[in-house]
Amino acid sequence: MRELLEAVADGHLSPSEAEAELRGYATNDAGRFDAARKQRRGIPEAILAEGKTPAQVVALAETALETTDRALLTRTDDEQLDALQTALENSFPNATLERWGTSVRVVTPEFDQPSLDATVGVVTAGTVDGPVADEAELLPRDAGATIDRVEDVGVAALDRTLDQVDRFRAADVLIVAAGREGALPTVIAGLVDTPVIAVPVSSGYGFGGDGEAALAGLLQSCTVLSVVNIDAGFVAGAQATLIAQAIDGARDSSP
Known part of the structure; x- marks a missing residue:
């Protein structure tokens, strides 16, 4: 305790960092950021930008960077992203911002990027499923898994599904996003011995x-798969990341 107080007093530790060390979370005007989630749960907290003001998004992202050297954001809009980029120029000028779709990842030079010996396949039935798949990529990308994105292979033209089977089978875990009747995850799950997470x-x-x-059809799937809620790309990505981390750990410990 005294060491933490001394570190805050001499400027080596910010109040937010000290609070994160003591409580596992850091508090600001926008809420509380769970800085210890990665250690406790195996996956870090991400900031859901939807429904938040640009100022709230910035405050939470800066707290995340201050306490964990990384900020993950989902479902951002252009106004929030502009505010974040402007704020980072002043508060974290050396940070790197990556964006795919509405998902955003910001890391400082101090962030220790992990690497996983595991491949997560992210599959879409059609173009309209792309934003959900983008969100699903966020956590496995951050964890250092290899991402194999397979797009527009819906069952309306089954040949385009079947000609990608080798890629499906090569993945360690598959996230499959499909709308309308949700048939694609069921079909793929019947062709592979890989865990399939349907979105x-x-x-x-x-x-x-x-x-x-789509949800009802997937819940009644004759083939074995797991199903998350409608449009819950982030949840699917979190589950895939935990599986990928377990596979990586097993490979690392094998003789």
Whole structure:
């Protein structure tokens, strides 16, 4: 305790860093950031930008960088991203910002990038499923897994599904995003011995077009797979990351 207080007093540790050390989280005007989640849960906290003001997004991202040297954000919009980039120029000028879709990753030079000996396949039935797949990539990318993105292989033209089977089978875990009736994850799961995490997407129209038809179909899948909620790309990515980390650990410990 005294060492922490002395570190804060002499400027080597910020109050937020000290609070994170003591409580596992750091508090600011936008809320509390769970700085210890990676150590406790195996995956870091990400900031859901949807529904937050640009100022709140900036405050939480800066706290994340201050306490963990990395900030992960999902479902950002252009206004939030502009505010974040402007703020980083002043508070963390040496940080690196990566963006794919609406997902954002910011790391400082002090961040120790992990590497996993595991491949996460991220598969989409169609272009409309892309944003959900982008969100699913965030955590496995951050964890250092290899990402194999396979796009637009929906079952309306089954040949385009079947000609990618070798890639599906080469992955250690698969995230498969599909809307409408949600058939693609079920078909792929019947072709591989790889864990499949299905993400129903809120695409389509008419009855069940808000993702409910896809969710219902996947919950009734005859082939064995896991299903997350509608559009829950982040949850699928988190589950895939935990599996990839376990596989990497098993490979690392094998004789």
